[in-house]
Amino acid sequence: MQRLVLFDLDNTLIDRNGAIHDWAVQFAARHSLADHAATQLVELVQERAFPVTFETIRAQYRLQLSAKSLWRQYCSDIAAAVRCPERVLAGLDVLRATGWRVGVATNGATDIQNAKLQATGLIDRIDGVCVSESVGARKPAHAVFETAAVACGSLLSRGGWMVGDNPETDIDGGRRAGLRTIWIPNGRAWPNRPAAPDHCVPDAEAAIALLLANDCSRSVTT
Ligand SMILES: [Mg+2]
Structure with missing residues (x-):
């Protein structure tokens, strides 16, 4: 699946x-x-x-x-x-090799975000991307997640996961878009927000390991 x-x-x-x-x-x-x-x-x-x-x-x-x-x-x-750690790049390859569609949903200007995806080699490791400027809406807007899902050949209605460091734009936004969420705190405590992320991990490498370790058909809390 x-x-x-x-x-x-x-x-x-x-x-x-x-x-x-x-x-x-x-x-x-x-x-x-x-x-x-x-x-x-x-x-x-x-x-x-x-x-x-x-x-x-x-x-x-x-x-x-x-x-x-x-x-x-x-x-x-x-x-x-900017650099993307080698182990993260390799992890994205493993995700895709095991049947995952991998996308990027990012806020920012299209030219610089695309330049970063190219320079880091990420562009070759993902199925699709949505940069907020290109759709005229920013996360936590639903349109950014939906466009990224479609760019990956999927749909939000089929479910999925959102991994990010921003509690409002990534975690609240991802949850409202119907996605399960993995939060990377980067040293911060979870703020006083209505719903906690499904998981909390130290970095993208750990997020990938978590996705690969779970069958992801069930909801697991931190
Ligand atoms: Mg971020």
């Missing part, structure tokens, strides 16, 4: 936070900005990084390059910096 699992991308399959920190330090040095600029830059791009973010950065630091150029450089810098 076909089974579906959707993964969040940032800070689930790849370490976006680490890449952003390194980028900010390099960006500040490259543009001869003050020491505290790196911290400000992290804050500016942390929540959401889109081309418009670089209009703000260009104005704030009085940079000569266009916002478009800064955005393009950011996309290539971040794509070059």
Whole structure:
């Protein structure tokens, strides 16, 4: 029987936070900005990084390059910096070899998310992807999960799993989309939200092991 699992991308399959920190330090040095600029830059791009973010950065630091150029450089810098652990890549291969459909459901700008999927090799390990910008809706919106499922040749009505680090967008959103959920806390406690995830594991590798170990036809709580 076909089974579906959707993964969040940032800070689930790849370490976006680490890449952003390194980028900010390099960006500040490259543009001869003050020491505290790196911290400000992290804050500016942390929540959401889109081309418009670089209009703000260009104005704030009085940079000569266009916002478009800064955005393009950011996309290539971040794509070059992020990594997906080899054991996660191998785990995704095992999932697909054992009958799973594997997808990515991610919020963000289409060009940078696709650049990250390409650079990490993830694009060759998944059946389908939905980037929020391409559907004009962001997780926790149902449309992002549905589009990712369809891109994998499946449907949400057949059930499946969502793996992610964000309690609201990944876990609440996934549950409301009819998926069972696996939460990766990245060091945080579960917040005061209506429903807990079905499982909690330290990283994507552990999530894959859990999916492979269970027959996933029954609901198991943490
Ligand atoms: Mg995330």
